């Protein structure tokens with residue numbers, strides 16, 4: 328049983344659902360579970376989270392990636408506690424005003440918290456509907472489809488269970504690669520199952536790999552590295568990284584010691600990295616020294632990987 332699925336009457340329902348929905352944006356369930364539990368040990372309630380600060384929340388989020396989610400979660404908890412008596416607004420427009428909450432999360436929360444007749448359209452739900460209609464996902468207006476079929480979809484008063492069951496059905500029965508049609512109770516209404524001409528999913532375009540050069544200034548004696556927030560990885564802005572520059576080629580740079588080449592992916596970006604270093608006490612402006620052994624405060628895992636590589640230099 329997933330730890331955020333608590334009884335409908337639980338006072339923690341809103342907090343658990345909010346926390347899990349933020350964590351589950353872009354991250355798989357099995358990765359989220361231990362983070363979710365650990366988060367609760369530190370912040371057992373919405374109020375305790377709202378009283379915290381960004382540094383603490385980011386530290387707990389370390390390794391989960393997409394750190395903007397952590398900031399938005401904290402901001403949302405403060406708004407709910409301070410301006411809304413720790414309650415979730417009851418309509419879509421007001422929920423969408425909360426930081427980090429888009430259409431999907433807003434609909435999920437309305438269904439889970441208030442049992443409203445709404446569906447959070449995630450990848451699983453899209454796949455189920457597109458198979459039932461035997462139509463490509465990008466040819467379906469899901470909002471319109473749900474609106475038109477509202478009466479048929481929400482026949483019982485268990486709207487929250489229905490929203491959750493639909494996602495679960497997509498994950499366990501109408502699976503991405505091999506749908507388990509022979510165990511499926513809706514085969515008779517499924518055009519994909521009945522059709523001899525099944526639609527083919529449009530292939531996702533492959534993400535282009537980009538080349539980056541990373542330049543590390545190292546204070547060998549004091550085991551320090553210079554980091555800056557002024558770097559060219561916009562999606563990691565506000566975080567400390569060594570100097571990093573995008574490059575059109577894979578050519579080696581002169582005047583720097585080449586350390587290694589490695590591949591990485593951050594968020595949905597793929598990076599091919601050439602890592603360089605220089606022993607120097609002179610560092611460019613906007614840089615500051617950080618101990619390579621630093622452990623107590625938040626440093627993104629990408630920077631930590633570089634720490635690890637650089638620490639091996641004799």
Ligand code: SF4
Pocket residue numbers: 455458459500501502506507508509511512513514517518519520
């Ligand atoms: S019959 Fe097969 S394809 Fe159709 S909804 Fe059921 S599992 Fe999915």
